[in-house]
Amino acid sequence: MGNQMDRLSHLSYAEVPTVDPNGVDTDDGPRIGVSYIFSSDDDELEDGCKNYDPRDEVECAVYNREECIYEKSAKCANLEVYSPENLLNKCKAGDLVEFVATGQYPHWAVCVGDFQVVHLHRAEVKNSFLTDASQGRRCRIVNDWYKLKPLCADVVVQNAMEQVGLKDRELSWRNSESFAGWCRFGKREFKMGGEIRIGKQPYRLKVFVSDKQSHVLEFQSLEDVIMEKRRNDHLGRTAVLRELAAHFRGVEEMKSEMGVPPGRLSQQLCTQT
Incomplete structure (x- = not known):
């Protein structure tokens, strides 16, 4: 994690492999998502603009098989x-913020009481005041x-406090959300390598494009799903929709060249961006 040469960048949607072995998406079919191997987004916190626009919130859901x-x-x-x-x-010990x-x-971050939180920041687990x-x-x-069963608040706090001071290659999490999720729910799926990456893609990330439309990616691990949805949050809704529109325009062009009847999804996505 401390080696910046090991960082793996995310591919664009046009470069993400499709489920179809011939390389053609269907309008409503899922695509296999990128595997994040070395990337750590919490090393990249910026000190720039702190504005927040709720209209740019990316809404999504994660499924493990059908749940x-x-x-x-x-x-x-x-x-x-x-x-x-x-x-x-408003917050109390054991809450996630x-x-x-x-x-x-x-x-x-994980609230641990006395207005303090424990969080993974810049490759180190720290105990800080919430305001800091x-x-x-x-x-x-x-x-x-x-939608997981949480541990009792005392155990959540204990989980968080016992990790304070860990850094770099001592860490078992690639980002602050995975760390906080592990503290609260205690599931190994939040840890690096917590799931064996073989077989089918058991996780699906559904990005809500509109009330009636969504886009689905499939992943082998919860860790990869978290990395992808955090990337979307970093980009913002407008940029994500624009990226999806560009991807589906490319798909429609490929279908046209192969003589496949074009769909309407790429046009609909374009008009929303």
């Missing part, structure tokens, strides 16, 4: 954000986004 294990949408989750000062009296700002990766960890960003409690 929904995560959902972030206006219908199913509280997306309201607060200043760090206003959140202090997310810090958000436009154009930055979301940053997750926010770095001026807006924040919210995100306990219910993962």
Whole structure:
């Protein structure tokens, strides 16, 4: 993790492999997602603009086979954000907090009491005051986004506190969300290498394009799903829709060359961006 030469960049949607062995997507079929091997987005926190635009929120859901294990949408989750000062009296020990700002990766932390949080920041697990960890960003409690059974608050806090001081190659997590998720739910799937990457793709990431449209990617591990949805959060809704539109335009051109009747999805995606 400390070796910047090991960092793996995400491919564009046009370069992501398709489920179809002939390389052709269907309009409603999922595609296999990128495997993130070395990337660590929490090494890349920026000190620039801290504005947050709720209109650029990327809403999505994660499925493990047929079970929904995560959902972030206006219908199913509280997306309201607060200043760090206003959140202090709303959160309690064992809660998960997310810090958000436009154009930055979301940053997750575990509340441990006394207005303090434990979080993975720049390849080190740190114990900080919530207001310091926010770095001026807006924040919210995100306990219910993962549809997993949480551990009791005392165990969540213990899990977090026991990791304080770990850094670089001692770490078992590639980003702050995976670390916070492991503390609260205790599942090995949040850790690096927690799942064997063989066989079928058991996880699906569904990105909600509109009330009636969505785009699906398949992944071998929860870790990879988290990395992809965080990348989408970093880009923002407008950029993600534009990227998807470009991908489907390429698919339609390929279909046309092969004599396959074109679909309407790429046109619909283009008009929304």
